[in-house]
Amino acid sequence: MRVQIDPGRCQGHGRCYDLAPDLFGEDDEGYGTVPGDGAVTPDRERTARLAVSNCPERAIDLLGEA
Numbered sequence: 506m507r508v509q510i511d512p513g514r515c516q517g518h519g520r521c522y523d524l525a526p527d528l529f530g531e532d533d534e535g536y537g538t539v540p541g542d543g544a545v546t547p548d549r550e551r552t553a554r555l556a557v558s559n560c561p562e563r564a565i566d567l568l569g570e571a
Contacts, residue, residue, distance in 0.1 A: 506544075506567060510566075514564035516536075516561070518562070520559045528545065
């Protein structure tokens with residue numbers, strides 16, 4: 506499973522990197538980023554889902570869900 510952020514929907518609220526700083530970062534303007542390939546290990550899945558559900562713009566997607 507991996508996470509990705511749709512830059513067209515992200516408005517820079519920062520909830521993703523506040524809730525899951527090990528899965529998300531921010532660019533120079535405060536918009537969310539996904540470092541590396543966005544891989545989510547099983548122990549981080551709950552945190553990834555928390556970030557997805559707390560994004561007001563629904564800009565985060567989980568890919569490869571079973």
